[in-house]
Amino acid sequence: MRVSVFTPTHNPRYLQECYESLAAQSFPDWEWIVLLNGKASSWTPPKDDPRVRVERASGLRGVGAAKQEACARATGEILVELDHDDRLLPAALIEIVDAFTARPDAVLAYSDFAHINEDGSPSDNQFDLSHGWQYDWESSGGARFLRCHAMAPTPHNIGYIWYAPNHVRAFRRSAYEAVGGYDAARTILDDHDLMIRLFQHGSFVHIPKLLYLQRFHQRNAQADPATNARIQDETVELYLEHIEDLALAWSAREGRHSLAFRMPTTVGDLEIDERFTIAQVDTVPGRFDLPDDSVGVIKAVDILQRLPERSWFLNECYRVLCHGGLLLTDTPSTDGRGAFQDPSHVSFYNENSFSYLVRAELRVTIPTLIAQLQVSHLRTYFPSEVHEQIDIPYVKANLLAVKDGPRQGGPLFL
Numbered sequence: 001m002r003v004s005v006f007t008p009t010h011n012p013r014y015l016q017e018c019y020e021s022l023a024a025q026s027f028p029d030w031e032w033i034v035l036l037n038g039k040a041s042s043w044t045p046p047k048d049d050p051r052v053r054v055e056r057a058s059g060l061r062g063v064g065a066a067k068q069e070a071c072a073r074a075t076g077e078i079l080v081e082l083d084h085d086d087r088l089l090p091a092a093l094i095e096i097v098d099a100f101t102a103r104p105d106a107v108l109a110y111s112d113f114a115h116i117n118e119d120g121s122p123s124d125n126q127f128d129l130s131h132g133w134q135y136d137w138e139s140s141g142g143a144r145f146l147r148c149h150a151m152a153p154t155p156h157n158i159g160y161i162w163y164a165p166n167h168v169r170a171f172r173r174s175a176y177e178a179v180g181g182y183d184a185a186r187t188i189l190d191d192h193d194l195m196i197r198l199f200q201h202g203s204f205v206h207i208p209k210l211l212y213l214q215r216f217h218q219r220n221a222q223a224d225p226a227t228n229a230r231i232q233d234e235t236v237e238l239y240l241e242h243i244e245d246l247a248l249a250w251s252a253r254e255g256r257h258s259l260a261f262r263m264p265t266t267v268g269d270l271e272i273d274e275r276f277t278i279a280q281v282d283t284v285p286g287r288f289d290l291p292d293d294s295v296g297v298i299k300a301v302d303i304l305q306r307l308p309e310r311s312w313f314l315n316e317c318y319r320v321l322c323h324g325g326l327l328l329t330d331t332p333s334t335d336g337r338g339a340f341q342d343p344s345h346v347s348f349y350n351e352n353s354f355s356y357l358v359r360a361e362l363r364v365t366i367p368t369l370i371a372q373l374q375v376s377h378l379r380t381y382f383p384s385e386v387h388e389q390i391d392i393p394y395v396k397a398n399l400l401a402v403k404d405g406p407r408q409g410g411p412l413f414l
Helices: 014-021 063-072 092-102 155-159 173-178 190-203 225-253 308-321 349-357
Strands: 005-007 031-037 052-056 078-081 106-116 133-142 143-148 167-170 203-217 255-261 277-280 294-301 321-332 371-383 394-401
Touching: 005 014, 005 063, 005 092, 014 031, 031 063, 063 190, 078 092, 078 173, 092 167, 092 203, 106 277, 133 349, 143 167, 155 190, 155 321, 167 173, 167 190, 173 190, 190 225, 190 321, 225 255, 225 294, 225 321, 277 349, 294 308, 308 321, 349 371, 349 394
Parallel strands: 005 031, 005 078, 031 052, 106 203, 255 277, 255 294, 294 321
Antiparallel strands: 078 167, 106 143, 106 167, 133 143, 321 394, 371 394
């Protein structure tokens, strides 16, 4: 299984360190495509190595186009992304090959990582621990690094770049080509966009080992305030566009049900994706005819406001959802008159209402609520953005089932 490592660069400053990290790999069957673009005039490795191909690209605009071109020039079965200022640890490539060999269904493999400073020294920089990140110190090559434990590959985590697989990232060429590869038009979130499409195509495998050192300095894209603001906004846009597809693909792969509830009296239901199984829910509390942990995603559009007692429905959704399973809800918001004008509405919600479902200090006001839920996404919007005939505010609340399993990224108020 041949490995192609690809590195587009406009600044060859750290390429010698990249090469040294590749030359130290315990797996020898690799090639390295260094694609010079922009202001990068030339670079040669410190010694002659037939596995290194330094090539020139012209006319490329943006990181998506550069990565697409680099991958097009690769010949290996496995494509490994190595940023031009980062380093691989010596076992990285063999661990990647072993992971794909052990998991023929996997389309992407990723590892734990550590940050290093601009001078290459270990960094103690950490992401927000209250969002579920975990760290410990680990020795490698005579230095101690603060290892960040990557989060599990679930729809919620993949849906946001903040919690999605970081480096090292490697993918099968066959899967990469099947989903269309890097988007050449992207200047940011090129990796996130690709991962979203890959996750809908197949499984991701996490290698729970420190394999990658990621350099942080003032030339990182996220260091620029304007670029970082775009990254934050477009991350949410990608989440909203794809979270349902991510959840459906994951649920199907895991052999779980995907449900869309409708009321027997509902008028004018929005169209429901045929990949969901349609289930009917009545206003009378009852038990869903499904085993515990057997569902990956539930969609409930225009449901909550028609249920007089909210606990039983949420408790049953929680019972049948697996850990990390998603409850996707859309409900008229009391921030507009639409929540009150329909006489079939007997319960009322806005964004603040969902705080009482997830925050421990507020849940005590609903003693019958057993469901342990985490917010995946919460916002108020107008469906007229999509459906012109609906011009009232809705609250979109996507909630995660929290059971026994890996922590999902984001604030946890249980």
